Amino acid sequence: MPLPTRVSQIRDPDVASLFSEEDPEKLFSELQEIGHGSFGAVYFARNTKTGEGVAIKKMSYNGKASTEKWQDIIKEVKFLRQVKHKNCIQYKGCYLREHTAWLAMEYCIGSASDILEVQKKPLQEDEIAAICDDALQGLEYLHSNDRIHRDVKAGNILLEDNGTVKLADFGSASLVSPANSFVGTPYWMAPEVILAMDEGQYDGKVDIWSLGITCIEFAERKPPLFNMNAMSALYHIAQNNPPTLTTHTDWSEAFLSFVNACLAKDPIHRPSATDLLQHEFLTRDRSNNCIRDLIERTKKIAKDQDNQSIKRVKKMLISNQEEPSEDLQQDESNDDSVFRRNDTNSVESQHSNETMSNAGSINSLQGGAEGGSVVNGKGRDVRRPIQRPSLPSLRDRGVSPAPSLDSMLSISSIGSLSLGGISFGSPYNSYSSVSSAMRVNFRDRPNQVSLTSFVHRPSPLWWQLVHPQFSSETSSISSSITEPETPTSLHRAQNSRSDSNRENFRTIRPTSLVTREAKEHESVLKEQMTGYKRMRRQHQKQILQLEDQLSSEMEDLKRKLDKEYDVCVQTNAKDLEKLLQKHQWESEKKNKQDLVEEKRERKTQAQANDAEMKVFQSKQKKDYKHHRDQKKKEVESYNRRDQEEHLRNHKETLVQQQSRDEQALVKKQKEKVERELRKLKGRLLLDRHAKQQDQIREEIRKRRDAKEMEQYMALRHHDQIRAMELSHMEQIQALRTEQMEKQFSTELTNQEEYNRKSNNELAKKHALETKQHPKNLKAKEQSIKKQLRETLKVQEKQYKLLASQILSNASRDQSREQQKSILKRLKEEQHRKMAILAEEYRHRAQEMLQTQSLKLTESQERECTDLSENLKKEMELLNDYQAKTRLQLQSQHDREQAELQERIDLRRKKLEERIDQDTKQLIQMKETTIHNFLEKQKEEVAAFDEETARLGIKNLSIEEIRSQSYGNTSRPQSMVIVSSSDVDGSIMMSRFSRSESSTSAPNFSDI
Incomplete structure (x- = not known):
């Protein structure tokens, strides 16, 4: 998804609330660069609405790793918005413009x-x-x-x-x-x-x-x-x-x-x-007031340094003197060597406390990659093609160029100076040449003061002292350089006043610091450090992403296993509920069957009693008739009255006897019916108890099976989670190891690159020293020659003086030939002395050459040895660090594995403890259920026996009914007959368990 270029494009309202919708180009003016870093540049600016001076940190989030940069900007803005303390920088606002965040903060002087x-x-x-x-x-x-x-x-x-x-x-x-x-x-x-x-x-x-x-x-x-x-x-x-x-x-x-x-x-x-x-x-x-005094002293020192710089530059501009071409070339070559050293060592340009000397000194500046005019190592003006903005020239703007500024091409406190290749001497200088030269990325080097820094600096400028008109124009140029995008910013820059700038813009930063900072972040070694940090952050991000991914996988697995476990528990609960409903239905069905059986038994007994009564009544009729006939035979001898009286009495006696016999039969039948019904109820009670025992046994078996299934599933889930945890640990540790090896490889590559650059830098330095050595020797030789010439001149003067003196003192009687002979001897003496001087010169020159060459060789060898030892120590330090880091990582991995195994073992132990606890609860529930069930059966048996005794039925207890109905060997083995003597529940539980084992059913003790 493309990143926003303005606030209205941000969809997240929380993120959008962090930024202001105002246009920073219109809100801020007088932008002047005051610092630079890897994030971008820091500017001083003025709020056009409030007139307040602020520091603006411009952070681009375009290009490589743009999403990461955007997230860093959001994090910093959130942090600043939350920080409110007198000793923390104050937040002023944040604005967006074309993939650049303008973070405004309060301005400090340094x-x-x-x-x-x-x-x-x-x-x-x-x-x-x-x-x-x-x-x-x-x-x-x-x-x-x-x-x-x-x-x-x-x-x-x-x-x-x-x-x-x-x-x-x-x-x-x-x-x-x-x-x-x-x-x-x-x-x-x-x-x-x-x-x-x-x-x-x-x-x-x-x-x-x-x-x-x-x-x-x-x-x-x-x-x-x-x-x-x-x-x-x-x-x-x-x-x-x-x-x-x-x-x-x-x-x-x-x-x-x-x-x-x-x-x-x-x-x-x-x-x-x-x-x-x-x-x-x-x-x-x-x-x-110690800090305020320190600031005041620093301001005074900075002001003195600026004044010295102004005086020096003014003197150089007015003097219009040039150094000898030979010295110029030598100094420029020295400057080039310094440039090369600082270019390869730009990350160490942070050592500003050691390398920066007088802040007012001005050293050579070379043009950067954008083009412009630069002075090469041989003092030639090398032109590079550049794209010049379409701006009016100085002459068109009514500004007269400065006189005699060609000397600006080669002026320095220590040698030559080229100010970015700006040709100030030409009367046809234009804004384009000045602007392009100012836009050159100057090479970073100690002690340098760039023209861009002077133009940007609102304090009294050296150029203002020389040419006020050009000073005001360069102020406009500096603003146009800072804000080249819009005509509005150029118009504001042209109308800005330097007096207002000086009044409101106060700083203690050296003028060369901004240019050096702007160059530092382009250093290869600093880029290595930035890349190393980026790699470490990327590794951390990969670890977090992998941990999130693995955590998501673990959560998905746990969610899946929890769902599976819940389904298992719910299924078991439903099955148990169905079983209980089935038992309830069977119990109700059994009760109905018992009622039907009791009715059938009553009906059967009633039918049997009726049949028996009919037979009994038929027999009574026969007996009555037989006894009547027999009585008639006995009373035949009686008179009629006595006969009738005897027969009537006999009939009454028979009727009464038959009535008693019938009542006895009815009573006997009733007792029999009661006994049979009672026996039936006893049998039905025993059957119901047996059925209830089977149901209890089935319920307990079902609960045990469900609990075993849940426990087995919990153990299986534990093993699955354990396997995934070990796999995740292995993946994370493998990624860490891979990242560590990649980090080590990068560190070794960076160190080797640093070693190579250090050796190359030293080799270049030695090559330059060797190259410059003949020039130095030639200069020393010229010095010796000069001494020789001066000596020869002295001798020549002495010879002439001696010759004239000899000639003046010679007698007149000496012939001309004698005088010539004397002069010839003087000439020979002079030649001899000159030869001696020449030989001394030759020996001195040879000795100087040998000494200087030996010193140079020894110095270079010593530097090579020192560098080699330092690089070797750093490489050993890196190897030791990597070995220690490797051991620490392995120790960390072993510790993590041990901790993970400990957590797994602890979780397994807790799971086993829970299983044991559930098993104990199940056994306790089984024992409680059996105990309650047996107690209930005992109560029912006791109630039945009491009811039987109350009814007067003897020899019909539950035990007798069981013996009469099933016998000792033929009764169902699943039945447990509870007698009044079975008081101990443990005996009943053992019987219950034995009955379960006899029917191949699992014991309660097995659960």
């Missing part, structure tokens, strides 16, 4: 690094304490809000006119703490930052380390290891002891203690910002 740049000497302890006090207050605020600056150094500690110290440059800051990104400036990095991606995370203690390095920078004008390659410095910091103050033995114990506390290698032993604010070094008495 940094602590600028003070060191101008002062050329270390700061005093009170000044260091005052700066550290304010800086620590800002760091305390950041750390209390879980923020990390991660790039604390003198260059990022800004100063205001009133002496307030402010932390700036939050491009490397972290919004969270702890963090593990590889960011910062190499020499100021804490060990845990360098090893963050290998050993873990870090917190705000890294800023304390950087502050300690900054204190050494204040005390020694440079951080430790600054003479070392930046990559080698990283390896040194990561594995060696913390640095200490190496110079100036008069530092107080409090200051030494403060620095040592800040530079504790173990972050645990390093104090926090709050603790350091209570340190003796910061709490002791000091002047409240």
Whole structure:
């Protein structure tokens, strides 16, 4: 997706709220470059609405890694919007224009690094304490809000006119703490930052380390290891002891203690910002105006240096004198060698405290890649084709060119000078020539003061002293260079007033610093460092992406397994519910069947009783008839009355007897019916108990099977998660190993490139020295010749004087031949002495040649040896660092594997404990269910026996019914008959278990 060029194109409302919709080209005017870095350039500008001076940081997010740059811009803007503290730089707004973010902040006059740049000497302890006090207050605020600056150094500690110290440059800051990104400036990095991606995370203690390095920078004008390659410095910091103050033995114990506390290698032993604010070094008495006094002294020194530069340039412009061509060529060649050295070593041009001499001196400037006129090493004017903007010439604008400026092509405090190849002497100079020359990317070198810096600088200019009209025009040119895009910006630049600029734009930055910074970020070695940081960040990004991907895979697997487990649990619950419903239905069906069976038994008994009653009544009729006939025979002898009386009595007796017999039969039948029904109910109760036992057994078996299935699935899921965790660990560690090898390869390549460039640079230096050696020898030889000529002249004068004296003193009687003979002897003596002088000259010349050649050879050999030893030490340091890093990574991998295995074992142990607990709960539930079931059956059996006894039915207990109905061997083995004597539930449980085992059903104890 293309990145936005204006705020209206941002779809995310949260991101869009970070930027203002105003056009920065119209909102800000008088843009003047005041700094440069890898991100872009920093400008001083004025808000046209409020008239307030601000610092604008232009950050392009186009081209390579544009998305990453855009995210960095968003992060920095978010950070600045959240920071509100008197010791942190104030946020003014952020604007978008054509893939460039304009980040506006409050303007400060300079940094602590600028003070060191101008002062050329270390700061005093009170000044260091005052700066550290304010800086620590800002760091305390950041750390209390879980923020990390991660790039604390003198260059990022800004100063205001009133002496307030402010932390700036939050491009490397972290919004969270702890963090593990590889960011910062190499020499100021804490060990845990360098090893963050290998050993873990870090917190705000890294800023304390950087502050300690900054204190050494204040005390020694440079951080430790600054003479070392930046990559080698990283390896040194990561594995060696913390640095200490190496110079100036008069530092107080409090200051030494403060620095040592800040530079504790173990972050645990390093104090926090709050603790350091209570340190003796910061709490002791000091002047409240020490920073303001320091700023005033720095301003005075900078002003004096500018005045000296103005006087020197004015003198050079007016004198219009040229150096001899031979010396010019020699000096230009020397300058070219300096250019070549600084071009290959531009990353070390940060050593401004060591390399920069008088800020007012002006050295040679060479044109860059854009073209223009430059002076080559032989003093010739080499023209390069350039594209000139269509602008009116100076003559068309009514500006008279400066007189006799051809000398600008070769003027220098140490030799020759070419100001970007600008031909000021021609009366037809135009804006295009001046503008194109100013747009040339000058080579970075110490002590240089570029014309662009002078034109951009709003303070009194050397050119204003020489030609005020041209000064005003060059001010317009500088604005047009800064803002070439729109006619509006050019119109504003043409109408700007230098007096207003001088009044509102105050700085302590040296005039050569901006040009040097603009060139530094183009250095090959700095590009290597930037690429190395980018690679480390890319590696971290790849690790995070892989971790997110693997985490997503793990979440998907866990979600899938949880769903599978939930489905299994729900299925088992549904099956159990169906089984319970089935048991309920079977119980209801059994109850209905029992009622039907009882009705059938009643009906059967009633039918049997009726049949028996009919037979009994038929028998009674027969007996009655038989007894009646027999009685009649017995009373035949009686009279009729007695006969009838006896028969009537006999009938009544028979009827009564039959009635009693019938009642006895009915009672017997009733008792029989009751007994049979009671026996039937007992059998039905036993059958129901047996069925309930089967149901309980089936339910418990179902619960056991479901629990076993869930436990098996949980173990299987554990194994799947374990396999994926091991696979993920293997992938992450493989990626780390691959990245480490790639990082090592890059480090070796960078070191080899650095070694090659160092050797090439030394070889070029030696070649130039060898090339210049004959010229130096020739100059010395010419000096000897000059001495010889002077001696010969003296001798010639002495000879002439002696000859004239001899001739004047000669007697007149000497002949002319005698005089000629005397003169001849004098001539021969003169020739002899001249020969002796010539021989002495030859010996002196040979001796000088041998001595100088020997010195040159010894010096070059010594330099080669020193360089070889230094490069060898750096390579050994790199190899040691890589070996240590490899061991640390392997140790980290072993530790991670052990921790993962420990987590897996702990999770397995917890799972097994849960399984054991579930098994115990299941057994307890089984025992409780069986116990309750048996207790219920015992209660039902006891109630049945009590009811039987209440009904008066004897010998019809449940045990007797079981014996009568099934016998001891033929009863169903699944039945458990609970008698009143079976009080112990364990006996019933053992019977229950034995009955289960006898029917090939799993025991409750197996669950």
